[in-house]
Amino acid sequence: MSTQFHLVTGAAGFIGSHLVDRLLAQGHRVLGIDNMVRGVRRNVETALRHPGFTFIEARVDDAAAFIGLISDATGRLGPINMVWHMAANSDIAAGTDDANIDLRDTFLTSFAVLQAMRAASIPRIAFASSSAIYGDHGLRAIAEDDGPLLPISNYGAMKLASEAAISAAAESYLERAWIFRFPNVVGGRGTHGVIYDFLNKLEITPDRLEVLGNGLQRKPYLHVADLIDAMTFIVANGNAKVNYVNIGPEDQGVEVRFIAETVVAEAAPAATIQYGEGSRGWVGDVPRFYYSTEKLRRMGWRPSQDSAVAVTRAVGELFVERRQPAR
Amino acid sequence: MSTQFHLVTGAAGFIGSHLVDRLLAQGHRVLGIDNMVRGVRRNVETALRHPGFTFIEARVDDAAAFIGLISDATGRLGPINMVWHMAANSDIAAGTDDANIDLRDTFLTSFAVLQAMRAASIPRIAFASSSAIYGDHGLRAIAEDDGPLLPISNYGAMKLASEAAISAAAESYLERAWIFRFPNVVGGRGTHGVIYDFLNKLEITPDRLEVLGNGLQRKPYLHVADLIDAMTFIVANGNAKVNYVNIGPEDQGVEVRFIAETVVAEAAPAATIQYGEGSRGWVGDVPRFYYSTEKLRRMGWRPSQDSAVAVTRAVGELFVERRQPAR
Numbered sequence: 249m250s251t252q253f254h255l256v257t258g259a260a261g262f263i264g265s266h267l268v269d270r271l272l273a274q275g276h277r278v279l280g281i282d283n284m285v286r287g288v289r290r291n292v293e294t295a296l297r298h299p300g301f302t303f304i305e306a307r308v309d310d311a312a313a314f315i316g317l318i319s320d321a322t323g324r325l326g327p328i329n330m331v332w333h334m335a336a337n338s339d340i341a342a343g344t345d346d347a348n349i350d351l352r353d354t355f356l357t358s359f360a361v362l363q364a365m366r367a368a369s370i371p372r373i374a375f376a377s378s379s380a381i382y383g384d385h386g387l388r389a390i391a392e393d394d395g396p397l398l399p400i401s402n403y404g405a406m407k408l409a410s411e412a413a414i415s416a417a418a419e420s421y422l423e424r425a426w427i428f429r430f431p432n433v434v435g436g437r438g439t440h441g442v443i444y445d446f447l448n449k450l451e452i453t454p455d456r457l458e459v460l461g462n463g464l465q466r467k468p469y470l471h472v473a474d475l476i477d478a479m480t481f482i483v484a485n486g487n488a489k490v491n492y493v494n495i496g497p498e499d500q501g502v503e504v505r506f507i508a509e510t511v512v513a514e515a516a517p518a519a520t521i522q523y524g525e526g527s528r529g530w531v532g533d534v535p536r537f538y539y540s541t542e543k544l545r546r547m548g549w550r551p552s553q554d555s556a557v558a559v560t561r562a563v564g565e566l567f568v569e570r571r572q573p574a575r
Numbered sequence: 576m577s578t579q580f581h582l583v584t585g586a587a588g589f590i591g592s593h594l595v596d597r598l599l600a601q602g603h604r605v606l607g608i609d610n611m612v613r614g615v616r617r618n619v620e621t622a623l624r625h626p627g628f629t630f631i632e633a634r635v636d637d638a639a640a641f642i643g644l645i646s647d648a649t650g651r652l653g654p655i656n657m658v659w660h661m662a663a664n665s666d667i668a669a670g671t672d673d674a675n676i677d678l679r680d681t682f683l684t685s686f687a688v689l690q691a692m693r694a695a696s697i698p699r700i701a702f703a704s705s706s707a708i709y710g711d712h713g714l715r716a717i718a719e720d721d722g723p724l725l726p727i728s729n730y731g732a733m734k735l736a737s738e739a740a741i742s743a744a745a746e747s748y749l750e751r752a753w754i755f756r757f758p759n760v761v762g763g764r765g766t767h768g769v770i771y772d773f774l775n776k777l778e779i780t781p782d783r784l785e786v787l788g789n790g791l792q793r794k795p796y797l798h799v800a801d802l803i804d805a806m807t808f809i810v811a812n813g814n815a816k817v818n819y820v821n822i823g824p825e826d827q828g829v830e831v832r833f834i835a836e837t838v839v840a841e842a843a844p845a846a847t848i849q850y851g852e853g854s855r856g857w858v859g860d861v862p863r864f865y866y867s868t869e870k871l872r873r874m875g876w877r878p879s880q881d882s883a884v885a886v887t888r889a890v891g892e893l894f895v896e897r898r899q900p901a902r
Contacts, residue, residue: 344743409733409735412724
């Protein structure tokens with residue numbers, strides 16, 4: 249891959265910041281944008297010392313403002329070859345309480361990115377979509393071409409809306425699009441998700457961990473290092489106009505109980521775990537989720553670790569990170 | 576069906592106004608809302624003489640304003656039992672040139688309707704979706720549960736976004752939702768579409784009709800009377816939480832050439848027809864579109880006429896309508 253200039257939205261977030269590091273390591277120049285609502289300065293500290301990295305703190309959800317920002321940036325820094333659109337609301341439950349959150353942060357960001365790409369003639373987009381677009385298909389191992397798509401959270405709905413807008417843009421002005429349907433992703437710099445929540449709870453009540461639901465929800469987890477690997481692999485090898493690929497481990501995941509026990513063992517071995525009732529942790533939560541990663545495997549990519557190893561590694565990384573003072 | 580109070584958005588539009596007439600004829604009370612951008616006063620003239628009809632000229636796309644409007648309306652008129660959300664941009668090509676049009680008129684209207692339903696505790700929604708959510712599946716007769724859903728127009732993208740938001744709302748607070756995936760619909764009061772465009776063109780150049788594309792695009796057409804029939808049938812018989820049904824005729828449609836010839840025969844028999852090149856009339860146009868109406872047939876509904884009869888009847892209705900002076 250020749251050296252290119254990449255734009256990463258959500259650059260100070262969990263996945264965005266790991267992606268920035270990878271792109272810089274590959275020799276590319278990177279423009280990172282983040283509104284710093286969920287983004288964390290520490291996540292881009294290493295990148296900020298790299299001469300190929302430019303960081304702008306700005307909102308992405310206002311199309312007119314974002315078009316202006318990208319126009320200015322390309323004027324100063326040169327044309328952008330590709331956008332990695334990672335910015336989104338990451339708190340699914342908050343988006344269920346207030347639909348405006350996912351409208352603004354999960355969908356209008358995508359809309360603004362597409363508008364800016366059209367205005368600045370940026371030809372290629374890679375987009376962080378989600379398994380949440382599928383909704384609840386029970387025990388069926390859902391593949392990319394399966395339907396119906398009936399998301400049960402506003403987060404999933406606004407990710408599907410973003411996919412749809414990208415698909416229409418590909419018909420009209422984009423050269424190529426890669427849509428990644430993410431599983432649950434874990435690892436250092438995580439700013440949300442079940443491990444993060446459990447560590448937070450144990451900080452407040454070190455003697456007990458209260459788990460929403462009965463803990464039997466089983467989901468696949470991928471480590472962020474494998475995720476970034478898969479993303480760059482798909483972009484390098486996905487040659488359709490619109491490529492849409494489930495990313496995930498090959499196993500059927502681990503239960504919330506396993507995660508709770510792993511977190512407690514690492515962070516507060518004396519704590520007791522208290523489970524709630526019901527199979528769903530919150531409205532919009534999917535109790536069991538299997539999806540097929542056969543398409544990605546057929547393309548030639550395999551993860552380096554399974555859900556259990558990914559979770560265990562991530563618990564360690566997140567626990568250590570918390571004990572480091574913020575600089 | 577007992578007498579209820581229905582809200583119809585896009586009430587002065589093509590399909591909305593026919594729906595209002597039907598609901599009033601069934602003995603219901605109806606609140607019609609339209610921003611009168613594409614709506615036409617004449618379409619609701621009959622309804623306005625009916626004591627059960629209330630009409631408000633207002634925008635639907637601003638959620639905060641719409642919540643206030645519905646709160647006021649229910650305060651004055653009583654609780655609303657059900658929303659029929661018909662308001663949308665109907666000019667697909669305009670939405671391809673400027674994505675803001677479908678964002679605002681096709682999606683943000685749906686978002687605002689859902690927000691207002693939540694605020695006013697309106698439990699049921701019927702929604703005018705579209706076959707455009709499927710994208711281009713070639714010669715495959717696409718059914719409701721088929722994927723992938725990769726719309727090629729912003730109109731289709733924002734209809735899919737609306738479906739997704741309704742699906743998430745059904746998980747959270749709606750009691751029931753009916754999603755109709757419309758085919759091309761024709762008939763009196765039509766404010767857009769190929770027949771309408773051809774009649775417009777012949778008014779400007781009565782000696783010739785220029786057709787975009789080679790005229791071999793084949794699509795199914797349903798008459799609006801059959802459409803309203805199907806909609807009320809689906810609401811009466813669709814008992815799932817989220818019902819999503821393709822509506823259409825059972826035949827494989829007619830070619831644009833047939834429509835051009837029918838319009839010319841009715842409106843300007845001496846005109847010559849000039850065809851363009853290529854199989855698509857515009858970006859976002861799907862050259863051939865078959866979709867399965869098997870699900871609707873299995874529910875027990877059949878159309879009263881095929882595409883050719885529907886088009887011929889609609890051409891007559893629209894031609895006669897144009898010659899009546901606006902009151």
